[in-house]
Amino acid sequence: MLDVSYEGTIIPILQDHCMACHNSTSPLAGYDYSDYDHLIRSVADGSLLGTIEQQDGFSPMPPDGPLNNCSVKKIKAWIETLDLDSIPVNDPSSNDGIISNCHLDTVYxxxxxxxxxxxxxxxxxxxxxxxxxxxxxxxxxxxxxxxxxxxxxxxxxxxxxxxxxxxxxxxxxxxxxxxxxxxxxxxxxxxxxQGAKNNSCNDVCDTTNITFTATIWPMMQNYCTGCHSTANPGGGIIIESYNDLVTLANNGSLMGSVRYEEGYAKMPTNQQLSDCNINLLQKWIDRGLPE
Ligand code: HEC
Ligand code: HEC
Structure with a gap:
């Protein structure tokens, strides 16, 4: 068996070939390889091996050509020393730093x-x-x-x-x-x-820079506007602009309904928003409803 360690073997390989694009200030695709906890999540969700071994369904990494065989072998040997079952791949209840396991090219x-x-x-x-x-x-x-x-x-x-x-x-x-x-x-x-599969993934919950235009409006379009447009105003409620939503935020019905609180109609009616989306809405309100 190869003699490998995180500090002596893995960090140098990642520094040379991955960290330029996957570090804490620029975690491309949600992956930060400068941090052990983040790295092992990439091990646990299969993306580290998937990308360096050019497996189907993963983008080949590094983008400018594969690692040499020796480095791939070392990474594999190191992965075998880990206790994968103990790694939380994605913890939807934690709101910060969730590592995305969403493949950019896959529709879930x-x-x-x-x-x-x-x-x-x-x-x-x-x-x-x-x-x-x-x-x-x-x-x-x-x-x-x-x-x-x-x-x-x-x-x-x-x-x-x-x-x-x-x-x-x-x-x-x-x-x-x-x-x-x-x-x-x-x-x-x-x-x-892609096969119409019943698949899912956890996206990065990035709460650093929340605005109506970039964050909240796309969410409304995905989950709400189908029932709250002028053509189809569910319960007489229209969500078509910043001001429409600000009114609902200020009167409490936005958070009351998405949190499924007593006294409010449950919104969306069929399936509750993810913790990440609810958290984004709350933070958007707490920060003064940035446009
Ligand atoms: C020159 C910049 C660059 C380097 C170097 C690089 N990556 Fe990436 N990586 C990207 C970009 C951009 C994406 C997102 C686009 C994509 O998925 O093709 C990405 C995506 C990924 C993903 C998610 C892809 C998927 O299919 O899920 C993983 C995992 C990853 N990289 C691992 C690595 C590893 C491991 C290394 C080093 C062996 C590495 N990357 C080196 C730029 C880089
Ligand atoms: C499938 C259709 C549908 C979807 C999707 C939907 N709504 Fe509604 N919404 C309704 C209907 C119908 C009502 C009136 C229900 C009632 O009064 O019982 C309503 C009522 C509301 C109310 C008033 C709740 C109250 O008790 O005062 C708010 C606020 C609201 N929706 C916001 C949203 C938001 C935000 C989303 C997306 C996260 C959403 N809705 C998604 C159909 C929908």
């Missing part, structure tokens, strides 16, 4: 597609559990695959995808709702192309 069902479908399609009087118009119910993985007639790997033969891009009467969502924007349609296409 639980993380991206489900929230998007829930807020755009599973709205009242359309495809929720009560209404399921035309027998189509879009509320969870099984129902989306089955009633949306999704063929993994083949968006062109998946009714759900076709209905989003139809140029005739079958376009979904139907008028007066706005069609999904292109970016969302492309995400759904990618997800189907």
């Amino acid at each position: 069902f639980q993380t991206t597609i489900l929230p998007l479908v829930l807020s755009s399609c599973a709205t009242t009087q359309c495809h929720d559990k009560v209404s399921h118009r035309d027998g189509i119910m879009l509320t969870d993985y099984e129902s989306i695959i089955k009633t949306g007639k999704i063929k993994p790997g083949d968006p062109g033969d998946s009714e759900f995808y076709e209905s989003l891009t139809d140029d005739g009467d079958d376009l979904m969502p139907p008028a007066p709702y706005k069609p999904l924007d292109n970016e969302k349609i492309m995400l759904i296409k990618q997800w189907i192309l």
Whole structure:
């Protein structure tokens, strides 16, 4: 067996080949290799070996060409000395420094597609559990695959995808709702192309620089605006601008509803926001609602 240690063997390799791009001030893709705790999470989620061994599903690292065999062997030998079961890969309850295990090129069902479908399609009087118009119910993985007639790997033969891009009467969502924007349609296409799996990942919860435009509005579009637009104002509530949301933040109903507090309607109705998103909203309010 190779004689390897973290300090003597691993740090020098990482310093030479990885830390220029993955350090504490610039943790590209969420990975900081200058810190032991962060490094072992990359071991535990498989991304360290996956990237240096150029495995499928990982971006090959370093980007300018693989490590030499000897370095790869040393890293593998060191990984074998670790007790992987004791490493918390992702701890959703801790709010700072969560290491992302989201692959940039992968579209995840639980993380991206489900929230998007829930807020755009599973709205009242359309495809929720009560209404399921035309027998189509879009509320969870099984129902989306089955009633949306999704063929993994083949968006062109998946009714759900076709209905989003139809140029005739079958376009979904139907008028007066706005069609999904292109970016969302492309995400759904990618997800189907990648096998329409029921997958998920934990994104980096970066609470350092929260603004309405960069952080909060994209979240609203993913989770809320499908039911709170002028065309479809759930409960008479419209969330289309900074001022709309500030009003809800100031009267307490925003946090009350996303925290599922007593006395408020639970928002989103189908599935609670992640701890990270709730935390981002709270911090945004605490910091004076930066625009
Ligand atoms: C020149 C800059 C650079 C260097 C050097 C570099 N990386 Fe990266 N790394 C990136 C960038 C940019 C990304 C995000 C883009 C991507 O995933 O292709 C990334 C992504 C990653 C990811 C996430 C990729 C995935 O598919 O999940 C891991 C893990 C990673 N790097 C590990 C390493 C390791 C280990 C080394 C050293 C052996 C290394 N990187 C060296 C720039 C670098
Ligand atoms: C599936 C449709 C749907 C989604 C998605 C949705 N809402 Fe709602 N929302 C409603 C409906 C319908 C009501 C009125 C419910 C009621 O009064 O019982 C409502 C009410 C509310 C209220 C008032 C709650 C109260 O008790 O005063 C707030 C605030 C709100 N939504 C915010 C949000 C936010 C923020 C999101 C995203 C995180 C969201 N909603 C996602 C349909 C939705």
